[in-house]
Amino acid sequence: MIKSLRQITHSCSLRPLILSIAMSTALNAEPLYWDRVQQAQPDSEALQKSEKLVKEHKTLEIIKRTRIRPFHEQPKYDKPSKNAFCMSCHLPLPHTKNLRARTFLNMHTHYITCETCHFRPEDVNLDYRWFNYHERQLQSASSELFQVIEHHMLLPDANSKTMQSKPGKQIQATKKRDPNIKIAPFFNQQPVMLFKDSTQADSLLQQWQDDDLQQRTEVRAKIHAPLESKGPKCVACHDSDKQMLHLQQLGATQDQVKAITMHRIPLFFSRYKEKDQKIRIIDVLR
Amino acid sequence: MKIFRTRPGDDIISLALLLCALLFCLPSTVTAEPRKPDPDGCLTCHSLPGLHWIDEDGMWRVASIDKSHYFSSLHGSVPCRDCHRKITDYPHKVENGYVDCSESCHVEEPSEGEAYTHKPIVDEFEESTHGKGWHKDFAGGNRFKELDESKLPSCRRCHDNALYISENKTTLFKESFAHTETECGTCHVGEVWLTQMGGHILRRFLGNRMNKNDSNELCLDCHNTPEYLKDIELEDSETGEKHKPDTRWLHAAESYQRMLHSRLLVVGVEDGASCVDCHAPQGLHHKILRDEDEQASTHPDNLPDTCSASGCHGYAKIDENKDFVLTDMHDTDLLAMTLFSKEEFNNFTKSVWAILSALTVPIIIVLAIGSLIWAFTGKNRGLIMAILGGEHFQVYMAGKKPSAKKRAKSTTARTPSRKSDSKPIRKNTTDSAETKESDND
């Protein structure tokens, strides 16, 4: 049944619509996140906060190139995918405020969808799988999906006449990684997220576009009610003991699991106790 | 050992890296450890790809640095903290990362053992007409601020951290390097030569400094975009008054590109002249001054020396050529007239060339209209003469004797009308031919 519907969807321009119908009829349920949005009863505090944010909000024009080029050559990197529902409003690189972690968090958005970190309802057990946003379907687990294009470091060997290179520590990628494939939370074999052009998402956006402060405040509060502003700590995944994600099940090889769980940077980050704390780099890395 | 490759050029980069890393070590220390390329461990994080964020200005910022590029770059042996001096903590304070290019770094200049610095260039640059812009406190985040504050170029606006051996020279470099051990190595024995000095010398040997086209590219990046330049206020060197740039200045790059100086360079003939060749031929090539400045290489008094420099126009120094050096190298007559402002256009139309073209256009119009009418109504019979000078041709070249009639007319009647005159000529010429022919028979 699902398969046949998918075949239709592939050849049809009304794909998003049909897909959402397929999702809701074939799997016989709405996405969990949508349910929670509907059930949400934001209190006055949340509404106040929401109103403040709506008022303060201003659209930011993203500038990628300036007349002054960056001095250092930057590694080639795929554009982040903007397929998540959150990206209707949020920047393609959503983390901007947390000075310490924003770049690292933005890097994670290539691998992990927003809801993985920010939608963690306590009353249900979610499981996490690879999901292809572009095709709107499950992606089978594979080690390739963990890959990074790593410019491996080459160290010259001074005691030898010939040029020798030592391969980098990281796993090398031979293929380009599809930025649309991310780890996403699933509930009852069904992704919990809303999709950008689904009927539910459209109805929310419609309310937003009416440009009524009252309405916007409510919508914003409802959308964010099931979410948590802070994600889990680094060690939630980057630790061999308490894993939020089952890396092996997601297709990671032994080496990859090791590389992720033993990574230096999360260890470094775990030493920060206060918000604005500064730590001398030399103490940590030497 | 198994060599891993991610990019085809990596082995070359490794070669360059080897040379860079060991480049500045003292020649006496044969067994010295190779310099640690990243002693402070900055690249532990900064070499990770994908460290992007969008800052308050909306600028897409990238904290990732291409590690292998960096190690193969001009600054590949300079540890990060030699430039970003004050960074000790994480998260960094933005000001702590500010770079001042005139500071010295811990790399030593091999012949004298002094700490290396760009200070001489910065000093020279500050004297130039460009020099009042930014020259320190560089950081990725204040690029916008700099652009807002000043249109004058700073170090970073022209220069980035280029590869030690540029990509188009890597093959050549590799080929040349393959020979060094057998050829140069006869005298220059030992590891030190091979690993430390060889590449450095070879790089110079290959001419890896900027060639004329490369340096032009830097100048043209700004000077070839009049939209960017048009709001700049130029300062009069004498009165200090500020004024808007004129068309000649705004479109200097365009007029330059029409002259042989540029055209030769474009097709790869290095005998052409780059911007710097004329505007900053001396010293470290950063002291570019306005033409009016007496110190400027392009000041009329200094032009003979400038033009005759580096084997270009040797004769420019001779007194009789004093006008030659004034040949307009940024000739506005070569610019499209639409580029001129209204006031300028009035001055411009007074030029000899403009008057000349104004004179020729009416004549052409008359001829063209006449030609068109004739094409439909004229009879294509007998001898057709040109409207201007046709008669003279008949007499002077075709050998028609000025007829008795005409001679008589010229004495009796004044100016005969062209119409009545053309008929007998036609007749006469055919007549004369016929008579001659019959004579021959």
Add this chain to the structure above:
Amino acid sequence: MRVLNNLKAVPAMQKYRYFLITLSCIAFLGPLAFLPQLVGNDDLCGVLCMRRFYLYFPGMSWDDLLMHITVAWIGVIAFAVILITTFFFGRVWCGYLCPVGGLAELGSRMLNDRWKIEFRSLPQVQIRYGYFAAYMVLMPALGISACTLCNFITVPRLIEAMSGEYRGIVYILSTVGLVNLGLLFLLGFFASKGRAYCQFLCPIGAADGLVNKLGSRFRWARRIRVEKERCTGCNICARNCMCGAIKMVNRVPVVSQTSCMSCHECVDVCAWNAIEWTTGPRDKKPKKIKKGVEIFPEPAWQLLSEEEMLGNPLNGAAVARIRVGRLVNGLIFSSVIAYIAYYSILKLAG
């Protein structure tokens, strides 16, 4: 129909010549210009410049000359090839291949002859070499860029403009571009036979004309030669000569070898085979003298000069005029040579 008939009436040799000119226009001028592009150029400027190297700057040393040559060595070689072919065969480049003069000529030939300016009867040698001297010696020293009036760069630019290319349009909108466009029209399309620029202003033509004149001293050089015994004096050759090289003197065509481009048109239109593009006769002595009559087995094919034809001093005015012309030529050349010699000696002395 009339056009077709006119086209059919064109002599075969001239059709061939027009065809060659068209081909060379396609090869050298925009938007195709594939020949210059073989050396990475899109027009005849830069490394293909044929003329800048012989500009004289006071006090110029051999090194400077060498520099001028190395900068545009391809153009210098091309220029040498043109001169060498001219020496043996007449000005073949100018008449058959030059896209710049050829384009003007073809344009002019498409317009009717009535509304044109007749430049051919002007004193060519004086104007041409006077301008040539100024171009070579005076303009460089005065700082007038020789490139501004160079037809080898302006005409391709104008063609570029017509094909809609940006650089050409910018050029055509500039004053230098407009002046050159005016020249192309006045000395090209609206000049009788369309070769006025070649005859008066083209420095390559001027140098080429000198070589043509020099080569004509040799019997084996192919030139337009005249057999005056056959000539009827009908002056059709003079009227058709696009260069104004033929002047009827005493009813016989005299071909000026500095102006003639060996375009062969006079040969094509002559009904009496009195003019021919050929080498000189092998034997100048008569083969046989019979009853006081000298018999020559082959036509005389002479290169006549004006003085020779005027012969008798009856036409005194004509002689005087010619001598004035010669005087002007002499003055120009001696002053240029004196100028060059003076500064060269000054350079040697200093």
